[in-house]
Amino acid sequence: MKHPVDVHVGKRIRHRRWMVGMTQQQLAEKVGIKFQQIQKYETGMNRVSASRLWDIADALDVSVSFFFEGLDGKAAEAASQGMPDDILSDKEALELVRSYYAIPENQRRRLFELARVLSDVA
Numbered sequence: 001m002k003h004p005v006d007v008h009v010g011k012r013i014r015h016r017r018w019m020v021g022m023t024q025q026q027l028a029e030k031v032g033i034k035f036q037q038i039q040k041y042e043t044g045m046n047r048v049s050a051s052r053l054w055d056i057a058d059a060l061d062v063s064v065s066f067f068f069e070g071l072d073g074k075a076a077e078a079a080s081q082g083m084p085d086d087i088l089s090d091k092e093a094l095e096l097v098r099s100y101y102a103i104p105e106n107q108r109r110r111l112f113e114l115a116r117v118l119s120d121v122a
Contacts, residue, residue: 007044012067014042016060018094030059
């Protein structure tokens with residue numbers, strides 16, 4: 001049975017890997033393991049050891065604490081904001097975020113304000 005913490009850490013690995021545009025194979029090569037192991041980590045099927053998590057954090061250029069962010073009260077906070085419990089598993093949402101940050105900052109601010117106005121109207 002998967003432990004919720006392992007599932008959360010795996011989702012954060014997948015999220016960060018996806019945000020930096022890295023494949024499972026590329027991450028596996030940087031860490032020195034097979035891509036199948038990355039798949040197992042990302043699904044929470046296998047638990048990530050502390051030393052391996054350290055290597056993954058280094059390869060993805062984040063601190064180890066990144067993988068634990070949002071663990072406490074995540075579901076309650078998401079529900080109060082009208083979002084699904086697992087926004088990180090929604091490929092469309094992640095693609096939207098990636099595209100958003102690819103837009104030049106001044107245009108991104110205007111798009112953000114437009115989205116805010118539209119969400120207030122809905």
